[in-house]
Amino acid sequence: MWGEPIFLLLTEAARIYIYMRCCRMCIGSYKVHKRPAAVIFAMLWGIDCLIGASVSPKMAVEVAPSLYFVEVLLLFGASFFYQGTAIRRILTAILLPMAYGVGKWTIIFTLFRTMDVNERQLLLGTVVSAAALGILEICMERFRRTRQEQEREWLEQEIRMYENQFQLIRQSQQAVRSLRHDMKHHMKMLADMIGNGERDNALAYLASMGAFMDKGEEYxxxxxxxxxxxxxxxxxxxxxxxxxxxxxxxxxxxxxxxxxxxxxxxxxxxxxxxxxxxxxxxxxxxxxxxxxxxxxxxxxxxxxxxxxxxxxxxxxxxxxxxxxxxxxxxxxxxxxxxxxxxxxxxxxxxxxxxxxxxxxxxxxxxxxxxxxx
CATH class of the missing domain: 3.30.565.10 (Histidine kinase-like ATPase, C-terminal domain)
Known part of the structure; x- marks a missing residue:
């Protein structure tokens, strides 16, 4: 006798928890501690459980639009505790309960070929719908993590590119400083070679100086x-x-x-x-x-x-x-x-x-x- 109401309470609690996770994924991180948002979600859970326990299965379809409207208002209120844009808040508040509601009654009709269901059939449809919503949330989480990992990989690669560029700049600066330090010796050596008519040796010496400068080439x-x-x-x-x-x-x-x-x-x-x-x-x-x-x-x-x-x-x-x-x-x-x-x-x-x-x-x-x- 008491098993079905308790099972309904647990199912609704699981669904509201999935709502919380979906809001965080779709809107953004919490602005403040998540406790204020949890209070609103607890209110939503209480209202859903109260309606689910007091309304007969035959009336469930009739009260579904009203329940959807209540969920949208409460979700929109909870959305202000997350760091996100207004459009994300609105879309999440509207689409999240819509996905669950439409999915729930579609599943019920698919399973029983009628919307006129009894209490156990309604409970089964609710459980399956909550499970489907949970699977959707898991898929969204995996997609989000995959995207984050990809972005992190690209950022790490960009860091390696900048490190390579800075290394090239450092090598070039070191070569310039080294050449500048020994410039007077190089000029004297070239002057002596040219003065002695050693043209080929002078050209070879200049080539070796150019090769020294090309170390750490910036392409x-x-x-x-x-x-x-x-x-x-x-x-x-x-x-x-x-x-x-x-x-x-x-x-x-x-x-x-x-x-x-x-x-x-x-x-x-x-x-x-x-x-x-x-x-x-x-x-x-x-x-x-x-x-x-x-x-x-x-x-x-x-x-x-x-x-x-x-x-x-x-x-x-x-x-x-x-x-x-x-x-x-x-x-x-x-x-x-x-x-x-x-x-x-x-x-x-x-x-x-x-x-x-x-x-x-x-x-x-x-x-x-x-x-x-």
């Missing part, structure tokens, strides 16, 4: 520090792996583009190319960036193993099939397409012989700074 120096750091990191990594690299960078010092977005595009293009050239005897990589009147074009070309190519249709349906060394390759291209879409751009890929080419076109706000070259 790309467009003036756009963030992009330069990414490109220098990629080029140095490729060269260290024995890959022949060519590049042509013509961009202004300022681009109306998020550094995070540029990192996503360039890093994914490079990782795909870097993985592909590991399987060929003649690894080559070509990087091109050109900015002109608000349009940024990024091209990454690399050798690849055509025998391991995978056939996959592109969204446009016009380009030939592309190759992927792994599932991560395709996932990286999806990330690039997602970012390109933010700038009303697109990603296209082509193959020609033993070369794979990826092109990204982005439409940015036109910079006041003229493009290089």
């Amino acid at each position: 790309v120096s467009s003036g756009n520090e963030r992009t330069d750091s990414i490109l220098n990191y990629m080029i140095s990594r490729a060269k260290a792996a024995g890959i022949a690299v060519e590049w042509d960078i013509q961009i202004p010092e300022q681009l109306d583009m998020s550094p995070f977005d540029s990192n996503v595009i360039l890093s994914n293009l490079f990782e795909n190319a870097y993985n592909a050239v590991q399987e060929v005897k003649d690894p080559r990589l070509y990087i091109r960036m050109k900015y002109d009147r608000g349009i940024l074009c990024i091209t990454m070309r690399n050798t690849y193993s055509a025998s391991k190519a995978k056939a996959a249709a592109l969204p446009s349906g016009a380009a030939p099939a592309w190759t992927a060394a792994s599932e991560e390759h395709g996932y990286g291209l999806k990330n690039i397409r997602r970012v390109a879409g933010k700038y009303h751009g697109e990603l296209t890929v082509n193959t020609e012989g033993d070369m794979f080419e990826a092109n990204v076109i982005l439409f940015l706000q036109e910079s006041d700074t003229p493009s290089a070259g």
Whole structure:
């Protein structure tokens, strides 16, 4: 006799707890201690339990709209204890109980083929609906954590790029200081060689000075520090792996583009190319960036193993099939397409012989700074 009411109380408590977790995920962290928000959720639990215990199953459908309205008001009130925008508060307060309510009665109708259910059938539908809501919350949490891990991985990579750039700058400064310190000795040595008619020796000595200065070479120096750091990191990594690299960078010092977005595009293009050239005897990589009147074009070309190519249709349906060394390759291209879409751009890929080419076109706000070259 008492088992069903107690089970209903526990089920409703579990559902309200899921509401709390969903609000935190969808709106943001707590502004203050979560106790004030918990009070509102406890009120919501009490109202739901009171209505569930006092209303007959046949009347449950009739009171559902009123209960939905009450839940929206209380959830919206609780949302102000979270750090989030107004639109997130409103959408969460409206959609969360709607998802549960619609799902609950859909499940009940699917299970029993009628909305005129008895008490046990209503309880079973409530339990299944709460479980379905819990599964949805688990999926949302996993997606959120996956996204956070991906963003953390990109940030860690960006840190490594900046460290590489700073290392190049430090090495260059050290070389300049060392050369400046010994400049008088170098000038005397060159003067003596020229005075004695040792032209070839003087030229060789100058070449050795140039090689000394080239230690810690900064490959790309467009003036756009963030992009330069990414490109220098990629080029140095490729060269260290024995890959022949060519590049042509013509961009202004300022681009109306998020550094995070540029990192996503360039890093994914490079990782795909870097993985592909590991399987060929003649690894080559070509990087091109050109900015002109608000349009940024990024091209990454690399050798690849055509025998391991995978056939996959592109969204446009016009380009030939592309190759992927792994599932991560395709996932990286999806990330690039997602970012390109933010700038009303697109990603296209082509193959020609033993070369794979990826092109990204982005439409940015036109910079006041003229493009290089």
